Amino acid sequence: MLTITLLPVRSDNYIFLAVDSATGFRFVVDPADAEPVLDALAGEKLDAILNTHHHGDHVGGNLELKAATGCTIIGPAADRDRIPGIDRAVADGETVALGASEALVMDVPGHTRGHIAYYCAESAALFCGDTLFALGCGRLFEGTPAQMWDALKRFRALPADTRIYCAHEYTESNLRFAEHLLPGDPALSAYGVEIRAKRAQGLPTVPALIGQETAASPFLRADDGEMAAKLGLAVNADPVAVFAEIRGRKDRF
Structure with missing residues (x-):
């Protein structure tokens, strides 16, 4: 089992520092900056960095952390040329040993061409990373709506109690958009109460839960005829087209 600590950095980023309880294997996910990680390590070893994609607010600390700790940097094979200091490139279906724990690599392009989870x-x-957020998803900078919808469906198929460690605290903004799109939606309204209570106390909304997101997030409901109808589309509209409409409206919101 992993013990996972959130390290808030910059204006809204999260770095995740995790320790495998059985072996003490320690790794960090998407280190935007090195200093917060080194402070949190307090002299303890760092075995690995896991990168989800190439953006600077996810890989900015790679080289400094590698120089300071000798850690191994693991990142997407499809983006190996843009991951600073990468030692191991991984792709869909591969596993990464994290002490006694392991991670399954999932190719989830859309936000970037080589994004993995x-x-x-x-x-x-x-x-x-930036593929799925609480009540949201990443912008399509390098991929297509079809790619992103496929990625979201893969996440939606995971067990309902799966905790989503997304890399940004965008939830309140996403909530406002979702409420604009789905006023009075029961699942969304209940989730909104929880979100606002956490933020009022200065608490993170991350990790979110797959089950809660599946019930409330418009981005995970693109194949729901009721969702399509609310957008003025045919009930049997192509889910990719429905997703593209939702993403486009969020971009303009």
């Missing part, structure tokens, strides 16, 4: 089944943890 790491799913740790025994810890019910998904490190999904």
Whole structure:
């Protein structure tokens, strides 16, 4: 099992520092900056960095952490040329040993061409970078709506108690958009109460839960005829087209 600590950095990023309880294997996911990680380590070893994609607010600390700790940097094979200091390039279906734990690599392009996620089944943890957010998903900078919808369906198929360790605290903004799109939606309304209570106390909304997101997030409901109808589309509209409409409206919101 993994013990996972959130390290808030920059304006809204999260770095995740995780320790395998059986072996003490320690790794960090998407280190935007090195200093917060080194402070949190407090002299303890760092075995690995897991990168989900190439953006600077996910790999900015790679080289400094590698120089300071000798850790191994693991990242997407499809983006190996853009991951600073990469030692091991991984792709869909491969596993990464994390002490006694392991992570399944999932190719989830859309936000970027080579985006991956790491799913740790025994810890019910998904490190999904900028593909999925609480009540949202990443912008399509390098991929297509079809790619992103396929990625979201893969996440939606995971067990309902899977915790989503997404890399940004965008939830309140996503909530406002979702409520604009789905006023009065029961699942969304209940989730909104929880989100606002956490943020009022200065608490993170991450990790979120797959089950809660599946019930409330418009981005995970693109194949729901009721969702299509609310957008003025045919009940039997192509889910990719429905997703593209939702993503486009969020981009303009």
